[in-house]
Amino acid sequence: MEEFSSLYAALDLVESGYEIYPLSANTKTPPKGHHGYLEATRDQNTIVDWFQNNPDYNLGLRLDTSHLLVVDVDIHDSTKNGKDSLMKLQRQGKTLSPDTYIEKTAGGGLHYFFKYTGDKVRKVNNWPGIDLLTDFTVIAPSEINGKPYAPLDGRTLADIKPAPQWLVDKLAGQKVNWSSEHTYTTRQKKYTGRLLDEMVTGTAKGNRNAWLTKIAGRMFGVGASPKTVYNMLSVINDSFVDPALPSKEVNVIFQSILKRESKGVH
Structure with a gap:
């Protein structure tokens, strides 16, 4: 990853209205003393402090405040291959727009980004190898073991399309109650x-x-x-x-x- 590429990407994102947060270099986890997406911000001074002092940090994007949904298609396990699951869904007439913003992940999978205003969810393995995320995600130009997250076909977040209705319907009723989150943290x-x-x-x-x-x-x-x-x-x-x-x-x-x-x- 080129020096300060995460900083430049972070500043571009916040100028477009997105909230970002730092991740330790070469990982998906927050640095020690940080709190992940809960401290995501648009404050440019804070972001400059984070990434100037740690130019190798990876970059996280908070999704819920931006009304975004990420469909995470993994291929880590041959018994839970997300691309196979996508093919099965397509045969059922359930497709993901190929024109939306898509990133190739460091593990060789795909992140499909969609506009979404429904309930906040983090549904792991909703179908084998496919997670549904509306809270946070790793985003380009982050790298893991020298393998970067990268947009397909030069796309940008301006290319994000609305989530397909069948996916919105699938997520309906899977609400996670976050309204009382503060109450729990005080116990x-x-x-x-x-x-x-x-x-x-x-x-x-x-x-x-x-x-x-x-x-x-x-x-x-x-x-x-x-x-x-x-x-x-x-x-x-x-x-x-x-x-x-x-x-x-x-x-x-x-x-x-x-x-x-x-x-x-x-």
């Missing part, structure tokens, strides 16, 4: 709440196996069933581990913790 945070916060904070390369092992043990510790632990590990790995571990490694982690827990029971 004393219990162990399970801290565990959930840690899950969605995620981790990056170099700490993935140990971190997932710790998370698995803590889920068993709060009484989750083996099936729940395994399913949650898979979701956490796909969504919050950067880059995601292969499924077989997640399975090894799960089996090792399950074996340990079984010994404890007996």
